[in-house]
Amino acid sequence: MxxxxxxxxxxxxxxxxxxxxxxxxxxxxxxxxxxxxxxxxxxxxxxxxxxxxxxxxxxxxxxxxxxxxxxxxxxxxxxxxxxxxxxxxxxxxxxxxxxxxxxxxxxxxxxxxxxxxAQSRSYIYRIALGVPHHSQLPLIEHDLCWNIRSTELDVGAMREAAALLVGVHDFSSFRAVNSDLPFKNPVKTLDVASIQPGSSFTQAHFHREIPFLELTFTSRSFLYKQVRRMTGALVAVGQGRLSLHNLKEILEARDSLAYPQGLVAPARGLFLTRVDYRATDIQFSQQTSEE
CATH class of the missing domain: 3.30.70.580 (Pseudouridine synthase I, catalytic domain, N-terminal subdomain)
Structure with a gap:
């Protein structure tokens, strides 16, 4: 063949x-x-x-x-x-x-x-600030970001909170229940959790400037809805609804029921941006194939 x-x-x-x-x-x-x-x-x-x-x-x-x-x-x-x-x-x-x-x-x-x-996967979550209703977004952004009413997020506190999530942890509190629950190891290594200014896809052409944040997460693998739950918790910290101590307690609880209801970030702002492999793993050799 x-x-x-x-x-x-x-x-x-x-x-x-x-x-x-x-x-x-x-x-x-x-x-x-x-x-x-x-x-x-x-x-x-x-x-x-x-x-x-x-x-x-x-x-x-x-x-x-x-x-x-x-x-x-x-x-x-x-x-x-x-x-x-x-x-x-x-x-x-x-x-x-x-x-x-x-x-x-x-x-x-x-x-x-x-x-x-796969050696790592990276996600970016895009947040539009100061947009009370999605109808005020540029049309092209309608289903591509999470619009938040306020512009007054404490980004410094969010970055401190993100640093608590980086490293090796049992992320059970940040996974949603699904059929894979008994089979997935909840211990993951989060390599990157960063928060940086972003921009609208129409920044140069829309009638007003909308500030954006981009939350980036990189790990070899993630649990079900882990990124959306982490994003929601970090935004809650930025809004003053969760403290750093609260976030640490949620993480250490290792229980999906410990995650507060109503905090999960909506799906529409989330982008999978990279899946990385070793060059040697994807290199095809005709001789090896024939053997």
Missing amino acids: HNLARYLVFFQYIGTKYSGVVKAPPHQLRKGVQNYLEDAIRRLKPLNPVSLTISSRTDTGVHALSNSAHFDLQRKNDNPPFPEDSLVDAINFHLGTAQIRVTRAHRVPDDFHARYC
Whole structure:
């Protein structure tokens, strides 16, 4: 099967219209990003069943500038494997008007795994300040940020709070309950939790300037809704609704029920921005493949 190849693809999407990144069941009207990608790849008419393995799960309404997945593709009639650039163009053509685009493709070793080989994942959460109602945002920002009424966030306190989260912790208090709960180790290493000024995508053209904050989080992996819960807690610290001591107590409780109700940041401001791999893991060797 010399024409069977495994590919790693990086892809972006606006998550507003989708049920999340993973495939939705057939009876569900709103589909996942994976449904559209697999349908597009099937239109290339491979001999093998099409099945993507997604590196990083994102929920309904969450966006990605760079998610990733791997899949196998066997072409008919002894055709050679697709060149990487041709594969990107072909998949994007068949995606049509979906708000999903493949940005890069790499042929990878046959044992490569998009999820388990990932070395780190980075998210950015975008917050618009001083916007009482989302109708006052530029239209392009409508589903791409969290608008907060006040501009008076204590960013210094938020940064102190973020520093408490960096490092190795049991993040049980910052995960939501789902079916994976018994199987996921809640101990994670948070490498980065930073808070910096951001900007609107229309900053140079909108009739007034809207201040933005960008919260960046990097870790090898995250728990279910961990980033949105951390963001919500940091904003509450900035608003004076939580103290640094309160945040430390929540973290040390190691219990999802210890997280206060009503603090979780909405999905629409969250972007997965990077999934990083070792160069040696994604380097394809024809000789190794034949062996």
